[in-house]
Amino acid sequence: MDKVQNNKAWFLVLPVLVLVAFSAVIPLMTVVNYSVQDTFGNNVFFWEGLGWFQEVLTSKQVHSAFGRQLMFSGIILAIQIPLGIAIALCMPKKGFWASVCLVLMALPLLVPWNVVGTIWQILGRADIGLLGYVLDALNINFNYSRNAIHAWIIVVTMDVWHWTSLVALLAYAGLQSIPQAYYQAAKIDQASRWKVFRYIELPKMQGVLLIAILLRFMDSFMIYTEPFVVTGGGPGTATSFLSIDLVKLALGQFDLGPAAAFSIMYFLVILLVSWVFYTVMTNLDKAEGR
């Protein structure tokens, strides 16, 4: 729709600006402040320059956390996106069962994140959890608090359980918007099921899927609560992702300088992905002619 140029609209945005500035800009400035200073306590600070950034950039611990983070995000995207599309294709198109599916699928999305952790922490235990018990009965010695690979398996499975429905729901919304005429045309052309998917459904879902990929990437990139509850980042550092490392550094050890430098670089990555996200969104809006 055509928008009117009117700078008085600023007054309508002002409350948001003030509120978000208070809860975003002031804290961020604190972070910037700490990132270039050092202290021996008592609120006495002196200039440190870019020392902390160098320290963080060359830190082995940060490198490996970043590597683990990328691997985690990569794995869950590789599982959740195809699985989500498959589920969306299998969902009933309308009626009572569609509602049932929607409601049941959305349930995991609404579970508090630490309860998600608790659920899987229990489920994976051999003595009281269904998953652990079944694996134990199959003679697999499953122990996520000792074995790094098992810890990864449970964290990834948990995330698949928690968030695949989001991808499925988005893909489903994309599928719903395809006019029936497209399918009729395909039928007349005697297109195979695969061709219908490849040349009709997939292109029509493209925009929604991009949103799904970006959302899942962002949210998995800052995952904290769920792995923290299940494995606490362990065994060793096997599942300590960026946020877990950062919280350890900032709130556990109170290493303000490195934590702040770490935060800023973390935030720059987020900013970059957000920009991609924003571009995708606005292009999508334009394509829809709104």
Place this chain on the structure above:
Amino acid sequence: MAVTTDTYSAPARSFSLPKIQTRHVVMVLYLAFMLIPIYWLFKMSLQTNREIMGDFTLWPHNPTLDNYRTILTDRSWYIGYINSITYVVMNTVLSLAVALPAAYAFSRYRFLGDKHLFFWLLTNRMAPPAVFALPFFQLYSSVGLFDTHIAVALAHTLFNVPLAVWILEGFMRGVPKEIDETAYIDGYSFPRFFVKIFMPLIASGIGVAAFFCFMFSWVELLLSRTLTAVNAQPITSIMTRTVGASGIDWGVLAAAGVLTIVPGALVIYFVRNYIAKGFALGRV
């Protein structure tokens, strides 16, 4: 022609068993995968600790509501729910109150820096809470708000205000601009038009935005835990402290978990058609 074939084949179909298709199997398996973990939590919440730790059972043999009774009568437990609901409601009201006019401005007007502002809001939705945990702790300590509900409510506006603005903007774009113009010609002032005419038109959008603000504030743990100690401690934080202590009471923990799922499960039916839209920031 088509009509006759349809009526002809209909009885034949009704006598045969419903055809089982792969898609149904996939769907059932997936829903089972979704529900079994929740069922397991629910099952444990109905058992005593001895039964949980004893023989492995697939369902509670002596179902008991004792765990729920413990939570609902022990102040140190149920106060967590009251604290959580308090700051979540404060946050939802606050987020919607500031987001409504802003979303209207974004959906109707072009103004200096509008695109940058919209993008900046998005970056706050995407910001990792871990980055903000420490500065928030210091900020709210220094202004004397540490361990109050309002501190958590304000902290959660970081991601909920952008979320509400984006979702509401998505809904408002669907309302034709002619309605605004007609109202002005009829002599409505802006505030009266907004409350009397515009807000009822996007009522479903406001409901969806409120649901998502509520949800994201409800499920968040890191910030709410960092900003509270005793007086405003949320239920999620009380639960994590129980985990890891020696001799965990699994039954009570499970019951507490089940009770945190209830609020979302109660209203999910009403927003079922908008879930995708809400999670995708109003952009589907």
